[in-house]
Amino acid sequence: MTDTTQRPARRSPIQFGDPLFKGLTFFFAMLVLAILTGIVSVLIIDSIPAFKEFGPAFVWNSRWSPALDIYGAFVPLIGTIETALIAMLIGVPFSFGMAFFLTEMCPHWLRQPIAVAIELLAAVPSIIYGIWGLFVLVPIFQNYVEPALISTLGPLPIIGHLFQGPPIGIGVLLAGIILALMILPFVTSVMREVFAAVPAVLRESAYGLGATRWEVVWRVVLPYSRVGVVGAIMLGLGRALGETMAVTFVIGNAHRLSLSLLAPGTTISATLANEFTEADSPLYTSSLIALGLVLFALTFFVLAVGKKLLLRTPATGGRT
Amino acid sequence: MLKQFGKIGLAGLVGLTGVLAVVAFTTVTTVETAQAADISGAGATFPYPVYAKWAEAYKAKTNTGINYQSIGSGGGIKQIKANTVDFGASDAPLTAAELEKAGLIQFPMVMGAIVPVVNLEGVKPGEMKLDGKTLADIYLGKITKWNDPKIVALNKDVKLPDQAIAVVHRSDGSGTTFNFTYYLNAASPAWAEIGVEKAVEWPVGLGGKGNEGVAALVSQLSGAIGYVEFAYAHQNALTHTDMVNKDGKTVAPSLESIQAAAANADWAHAPGMYLILADQPGADSWPMTAATFILVHKKQARAETGKAVLAFFDWAYADGDKLAEDLIYVPMPDKVVDLVKTEWKSVTDADGKPVL
Numbered sequence: 001m002t003d004t005t006q007r008p009a010r011r012s013p014i015q016f017g018d019p020l021f022k023g024l025t026f027f028f029a030m031l032v033l034a035i036l037t038g039i040v041s042v043l044i045i046d047s048i049p050a051f052k053e054f055g056p057a058f059v060w061n062s063r064w065s066p067a068l069d070i071y072g073a074f075v076p077l078i079g080t081i082e083t084a085l086i087a088m089l090i091g092v093p094f095s096f097g098m099a100f101f102l103t104e105m106c107p108h109w110l111r112q113p114i115a116v117a118i119e120l121l122a123a124v125p126s127i128i129y130g131i132w133g134l135f136v137l138v139p140i141f142q143n144y145v146e147p148a149l150i151s152t153l154g155p156l157p158i159i160g161h162l163f164q165g166p167p168i169g170i171g172v173l174l175a176g177i178i179l180a181l182m183i184l185p186f187v188t189s190v191m192r193e194v195f196a197a198v199p200a201v202l203r204e205s206a207y208g209l210g211a212t213r214w215e216v217v218w219r220v221v222l223p224y225s226r227v228g229v230v231g232a233i234m235l236g237l238g239r240a241l242g243e244t245m246a247v248t249f250v251i252g253n254a255h256r257l258s259l260s261l262l263a264p265g266t267t268i269s270a271t272l273a274n275e276f277t278e279a280d281s282p283l284y285t286s287s288l289i290a291l292g293l294v295l296f297a298l299t300f301f302v303l304a305v306g307k308k309l310l311l312r313t314p315a316t317g318g319r320t
Numbered sequence: 321m322l323k324q325f326g327k328i329g330l331a332g333l334v335g336l337t338g339v340l341a342v343v344a345f346t347t348v349t350t351v352e353t354a355q356a357a358d359i360s361g362a363g364a365t366f367p368y369p370v371y372a373k374w375a376e377a378y379k380a381k382t383n384t385g386i387n388y389q390s391i392g393s394g395g396g397i398k399q400i401k402a403n404t405v406d407f408g409a410s411d412a413p414l415t416a417a418e419l420e421k422a423g424l425i426q427f428p429m430v431m432g433a434i435v436p437v438v439n440l441e442g443v444k445p446g447e448m449k450l451d452g453k454t455l456a457d458i459y460l461g462k463i464t465k466w467n468d469p470k471i472v473a474l475n476k477d478v479k480l481p482d483q484a485i486a487v488v489h490r491s492d493g494s495g496t497t498f499n500f501t502y503y504l505n506a507a508s509p510a511w512a513e514i515g516v517e518k519a520v521e522w523p524v525g526l527g528g529k530g531n532e533g534v535a536a537l538v539s540q541l542s543g544a545i546g547y548v549e550f551a552y553a554h555q556n557a558l559t560h561t562d563m564v565n566k567d568g569k570t571v572a573p574s575l576e577s578i579q580a581a582a583a584n585a586d587w588a589h590a591p592g593m594y595l596i597l598a599d600q601p602g603a604d605s606w607p608m609t610a611a612t613f614i615l616v617h618k619k620q621a622r623a624e625t626g627k628a629v630l631a632f633f634d635w636a637y638a639d640g641d642k643l644a645e646d647l648i649y650v651p652m653p654d655k656v657v658d659l660v661k662t663e664w665k666s667v668t669d670a671d672g673k674p675v676l
Contacts, residue, residue, distance in 0.1 A: 066394075066493060067517035134540055142542060166464070166484030168541060170526055253491035253527030264526045274529055278394035278493035278519070280401075 040296070047290035049283060058290060064255035066275075071287035073294045075255050079172060079265040080295065083247060084240040086176025086261070091183045091240075092233055098184075099191035100217060115192065122185035130249030133178045134170075138250065142169030146262055165260045168252075173261040175251040179243055183236035190235060194228030195221055227310055234306045241299050244269040268295040358385035359628050363396015363409030365530040366496045367430055367612040369551040371409070373643045374636050382635075384628060392530060394493020394518050400424065400615045406629050408615035411495025412518050416592030425667065426593055426613045427660040429633065431582050431650040433550040433573040434500055434608040435560040437538050440466065440481065443559055446572050448475050451564035452507020452599070452607065458485055458545060460510060461524035466543065474564070481543075488537045488546035491527025493518040499610040500547050503598040507566075507607070547608075551647045565607040566599055573606050578650045581609035587656045593663070611652075616667060623669035630664055630676055 050071065051058060061072025102114060146167030153163040198221050206216045222229065252264020253274055266274075268291050279285040361371075368390035375386035391399075393410035400408025401422050414426055436450055454470050457463045463470055466480045490497045498518045505511045514520050526541075528534035531548045535556045538546040550573050553560045562572045571577045581600040587593060597609040614633060620626030637660070641651040652660070668674050 063521070065521045066519040067515055067521065134536070138540055139542070166486070168484065168486040168526070168543070170486075170537075170541065248529075252525075253529070254522065254525060256522075256524075266527075274491045274527065275493070277391045278398065280394045280398040280493060 043289060043293040043296060047286055047293045049286040050290040053283060054287075058287070059294060062257050064271075066279075066281075066284055069281055069283050071284070071290075073268070073291050075257050076266050076268040076271045076291060077294060077298070078257065079251065080241055080267040080269070080298065082172050082261070082265070083176045083179055083251070083267055084237060086173065087179035087183055087240040088233070088237055090177060090180035091187060091236060094180070095184055095187035095191055095232070095236070096229075098188045099195055102188075102192050103195040104213065104217065104221075115189070118185045118188050118192075122189065126182065126243060126246045127249075129178055129182055130246035133174060133246060133250040137174060137178070138169035140169075141174055142167055146173075149262070161259045162261045165258070165262050167262060168264070170250055170252045170264055171260075171262045172251060172265045175247045175265075175267070176261075178246050178250055179240045182243060182246060183239050186239060187232045187236040190232035191229055194225040194232065197228070198224045230306060230310055234303060237302055237306075238299060241295065241302065242269055244273050248273050268292070268298075358387050359406045359625060359632065360387040360389075361396075361407040361409060361614075361629075362389040362391050362399045362405045363615075364393045364411045364495050364612055365390040365532065366393075366411045366432060366434075366494075366549045366610070367409065367649065368531070369549075369555065369647050370430055370432075370640075370644050370649045373647065374632075374640050377640075377643060378632055378635055384632065386632060390530060390532075392490075392492040392518075393495030393498070397615065400617070403617070406616070406625050409612065410615060411610050411612045412498035413594045413596070413611075413613050414592065414615070415594055419592045423618050424615045425618055425663055426615050427633075427663055428587070428593060428595070428611040428652055428656065429614050429636070430644050430652065431578055431597065431609060431611045433578050433606050433648065434496055434503075434547050434610060435550050435553050435573045436563070437535070437546050437548055437553050437558040437560050439538050439540075439542055439544045439559065440483075441542065443478060445553075445559045446562055447559075448478055449562040449564060449570050450474060452503060455563075456504040456508030456511045459487060459489070459504060459522070459524070460514070461487070462510075483543040486541045486544040487522075487525030488528055488534050488541070488544050489522050489525045490519070490534060491529050494530075495610070495612065496531060496547065496549060499596065499598050499608065502596055503608050506599040551649065554648065563607050565603075565605050566601050567603050567605070569603045571604060571606055573648070575645060575648060575650055577604055577606035578609050578648075580604035581606050582611075582650060582653075585611075585656075587659055593659075618666055618668065619672075620667060620669055620675055623673075623675045626667055626669065626675040630667065634661075 054061060054071065058071065058073055059077065060074050062074040063070050063072050064075060065071070098118070102111060106114065146169065149163045150167060154160050202220055202224065203216055206220045211219065247267050248270040251266055251270055253266050253270060254264040255266055255271075256263070258265065271291060272288055275284075276288055279288055368388065371386070371388050375388060379385050388409075393412050396408040396410050397414065399405045401424075409429075414422070414424065419426055436455060438448065450471070451474060454463065454474060457470065464485055466483050466485055472480060495518060497520065498516065501511070501514065501516045501520055505516050514523070526537060528537040528546070531552045534546040535548050535552045535558060538544045538548075539556055539558055548558070550560070552558070560573060562570050565571050580602050581597050583602065584600050585595055585597060587595060593613070595611065597611055599607050600609065616626070616629055637652065637657045644651050664676055665674055667676070
């Protein structure tokens with residue numbers, strides 16, 4: 001590619017244009033690396049005091065006591081994973097269904113309005129979701145949803161432990177549900193694009209062979225667009241892991257480990273938002289930065305696993 | 321291939337520049353705050369309503385703006401120590417030794433009441449009452465229902481529902497929490513395991529950020545209980561409860577009951593003006609009374625700013641009483657103000673000359 005574009009440039013009066021453009025784009029690309037390196041270095045350097053004090057046990061220690069200057073990342077770490085998992089469990093099937101409906105079954109005149117609506121949802125600031133959750137969803141959850149969950153699922157063995165305690169509305173479950181709503185537009189619009197990119201000839205051939213709609217999706221569209229679908233899910237997961245404001249509003253901000261999804265908890269980013277300005281001892285600040293490092297590592301790990309999964313199964317065509 | 325390696329080396333170099341840029345950016349912002357003509361402060365949310373009123377009136381009179389961020393006492397202490405604001409504010413006083421170490425002086429500005437607020441259908445402000453032991457048991461998670469015999473015993477004529485109590489506490493480092501836990505510790509021996517601090521390990525409950533956050537959660541959640549400064553209960557139309565005080569008398573939060581609690585305060589003999597007004601004796605004393613403090617550096621790098629800060633508080637002591645009382649904050653008695661003004665003489669510029 002570069003060779004063919006460089007040849008005519010030699011004759012052109014703007015000889016420096018191409019190298020300049022190349023340098024500029026190179027600079028911007030490198031800027032990303034530079035920022036990443038900067039962030040990681042700062043996180044590592046500033047979290048050294050915390051890891052020096054608590055050792056690797058910082059990650060699985062569940063106590064968080066600013067009063068005694070004892071900090072452990074376990075509760076916010078579990079909260080982060082829990083809320084993200086709930087969000088994915090609810091958000092991904094919904095997004096898949098929406099994207100599928102839009103590309104395969106939706107009447108043409110309806111397609112554009114729905115697509116625009118989804119994109120508008122993505123533009124709603126997260127704090128709005130938080131306020132909406134607190135003012136609208138919390139009373140509904142407190143009065144209807146949670147009492148119903150407690151009386152129906154609560155008495156069951158094993159799974160019942162997840163639905164116990166007083167119904168107060170605010171808690172891990174509601175945070176997860178709000179996150180699901182927040183990732184929905186992102187995951188849906190990426191999935192929609194990916195599905196739409198499947199060549200019509202493949203789809204039509206399958207239908208021509210007598211495949212049902214389900215078979216077309218499951219055997220043709222999905223295998224073809226697998227990489228893109230996983231990418232969409234990873235995008236959603238990344239957002240769910242790091243979302244701050246909406247979660248802070250509805251999770252309860254309590255550093256307590258609880259088996260119940262109805263109990264208040266906290267996430268890493270909610271803890272950071274709540275406590276960073278107040279951290280008055282150096283160890284406290286360092287522990288918060290260490291929390292940030294843990295979140296960074298978690299996100300990195302999740303993305304790496306996602307990529308690995310993609311590489312292991314041989315691609316049968318499809319886009320990256 | 322070689323070229324590729326060169327690029328990777330370059331990436332490392334650019335990465336380093338990134339770090340330097342971050343450092344440089346931090347420095348620039350600090351300088352910017354310092355150059356602002358207005359005076360800046362940060363800290364306690366407890367006195368924020370009255371500081372905001374004062375700032376407004378002072379700006380109208382002198383054209384000097386006060387930029388006060390109500391981020392919590394912990395944050396206020398942190399920021400004044402880091403010198404990113406001109407004054408800090410905290411409801412949890414620093415001890416004389418801490419002040420000495422940080423090169424700060426502290427003085428009380430106003431007094432207010434921390435009140436329990438509840439969200440129960442049909443219960444009106446001041447209709448319910450609680451005592452220290454019961455309140456501690458609620459916050460320890462030992463009392464979990466509103467119709468618990470211990471609450472019912474105190475409130476024979478109030479209809480209490482069979483509803484779970486949603487306990488709300490502060491999620492940030494807070495002087496209000498400090499005074500609240502100080503009181504619970506004094507009133508209930510069982511509280512000793514939790515301790516008295518700006519942030520503690522709560523055995524139950526939800527965290528709200530700032531007095532505002534707690535007020536918002538309590539007004540949202542049916543069956544909730546929280547603790548806020550009285551002005552917040554008032555402004556948000558929350559239902560406060562009365563309290564049984566140390567003498568066993570039931571009192572309502574008011575200017576009089578705060579004044580009664582403050583009557584015993586001996587500011588003259590408190591080193592570094594460290595004084596806590598919770599759980600004071602007296603038949604009329606509100607048990608969760610607290611003074612809120614201002615922190616300034618003893619040595620002011622820019623004498624002008626130091627002078628402007630003290631001038632504002634001087635004005636507040638002189639002309640701010642009415643505005644404070646409107647919000648049910650009790651102004652400091654003149655005797656205490658005289659003590660504070662003596663303390664101000666130790667605030668100097670870089671050369672050791674008093675700024676006032």
